[in-house]
Amino acid sequence: MLSQQSQELIFSNSVAQAIEKWVNTARPSKLFVIADSNTAELCLPVIERESKVIADAHRIVFPAGETHKNLDTLASIWGELCDYGASRSAAVVNLGGGVVTDMGGFAAATFKRGIRFVNVPTTLLAAVDAAVGGKTGIDFHGFKNEIGAFCCADAVIISTLFFNTLPQSERMSGFAEMLKHSLIAGGDAFSRLTSVKEMDFAGAGFLELLKESVLVKKRIVEQDPTEKGLRKALNLGHTAGHAFESWALEQGKPVPHGYAVAWGLVVDLVLSHIQLGFPSETLRAVSAFIEENYGRIAIDCSDYDTLVEIMRHDKKNAGDGSISFTLLRAPGEVDVNRTATPEEISVALDIFRDLLHI
Numbered sequence: 001m002l003s004q005q006s007q008e009l010i011f012s013n014s015v016a017q018a019i020e021k022w023v024n025t026a027r028p029s030k031l032f033v034i035a036d037s038n039t040a041e042l043c044l045p046v047i048e049r050e051s052k053v054i055a056d057a058h059r060i061v062f063p064a065g066e067t068h069k070n071l072d073t074l075a076s077i078w079g080e081l082c083d084y085g086a087s088r089s090a091a092v093v094n095l096g097g098g099v100v101t102d103m104g105g106f107a108a109a110t111f112k113r114g115i116r117f118v119n120v121p122t123t124l125l126a127a128v129d130a131a132v133g134g135k136t137g138i139d140f141h142g143f144k145n146e147i148g149a150f151c152c153a154d155a156v157i158i159s160t161l162f163f164n165t166l167p168q169s170e171r172m173s174g175f176a177e178m179l180k181h182s183l184i185a186g187g188d189a190f191s192r193l194t195s196v197k198e199m200d201f202a203g204a205g206f207l208e209l210l211k212e213s214v215l216v217k218k219r220i221v222e223q224d225p226t227e228k229g230l231r232k233a234l235n236l237g238h239t240a241g242h243a244f245e246s247w248a249l250e251q252g253k254p255v256p257h258g259y260a261v262a263w264g265l266v267v268d269l270v271l272s273h274i275q276l277g278f279p280s281e282t283l284r285a286v287s288a289f290i291e292e293n294y295g296r297i298a299i300d301c302s303d304y305d306t307l308v309e310i311m312r313h314d315k316k317n318a319g320d321g322s323i324s325f326t327l328l329r330a331p332g333e334v335d336v337n338r339t340a341t342p343e344e345i346s347v348a349l350d351i352f353r354d355l356l357h358i
């Protein structure tokens with residue numbers, strides 16, 4: 001059942017009811033809930049109170065954190081599915097952030113050659129990115145998402161219900177992927193998204209913005225489910241972003257993924273301006289919003305060689321020694337498979353530091 005079919009997206013804060021409805025239609029022989037230690041404590045009880053099918057489901061819980069997204073945890077999930085009688089017509093509900101939806105999705109995609117699964121993302125980052133679009137997998141040999149498969153969840157239930165369990169920095173981290181989607185979508189999407197004054201992540205208005213953002217990703221994934229071309233649009237901000245994230249980790253000062261992506265967006269838009277004439281007034285508006293809401297990363301020119309070296313090892317590169325970027329001619333006009341030389345990247349980093357007053 002490894003599949004890239006289009007997946008049902010349900011936008012609702014009535015999460016328990018949405019799960020019940022899916023189960024009543026899908027009629028799995030047995031239901032399993034996969035959660036990590038955080039979501040088992042903070043989110044599962046909220047759903048169990050309102051859903052008998054979830055209260056009766058077999059729980060599989062593993063310790064929270066990216067370090068557990070590995071083969072040992074995956075094997076323990078497969079083991080529990082085996083021991084508790086999951087047949088081909090069983091189903092899994094993945095309740096958690098990206099680690100849970102990635103690994104739970106991969107466990108379901110591979111168990112008995114594939115059983116059905118539903119993603120219930122509990123973080124903004126997972127709701128807007130990881131839980132949607134069929135990327136599943138685990139980290140392996142020190143590389144993120146090294147083993148995995150494209151396999152869409154049968155349904156993704158997207159809500160803002162659990163966002164108040166997250167620290168503000170985690171919510172802003174997810175918001176960076178929404179900024180990315182708004183720049184890919186074009187039109188007035190960026191200005192509408194950033195004009196929300198007091199960010200109320202739990203309000204009905206925010207669920208509407210989230211829906212709009214997720215649909216940007218859904219439209220792209222439907223056209224290119226296995227990232228042969230257009231899906232690379234979703235890598236906007238991620239070449240420089242991953243370099244900032246790895247660099248910060250190496251310095252012993254880790255930053256949330258979305259903060260690195262936010263800064264990476266500015267670098268990619270500077271390169272877009274240099275190579276493709278991306279409008280400077282939009283570049284300034286994006287930079288100002290990111291400086292105000294994400295602060296600065298403390299790099300100076302002595303870090304450029306290290307950052308370029310990290311970018312050279314990015315798995316998104318073509319393998320011919322060049323460094324790949326996704327760039328924009330303007331908001332809404334994506335150009336994938338662009339490359340930049342180390343000299344161009346250094347100039348872009350200089351301008352990035354000017355824009356963010358670093």
Ligand code: GLY
Nearest residue numbers: 129133135231234
């Ligand atoms: N995170 C980008 C993608 O799913 O393609």
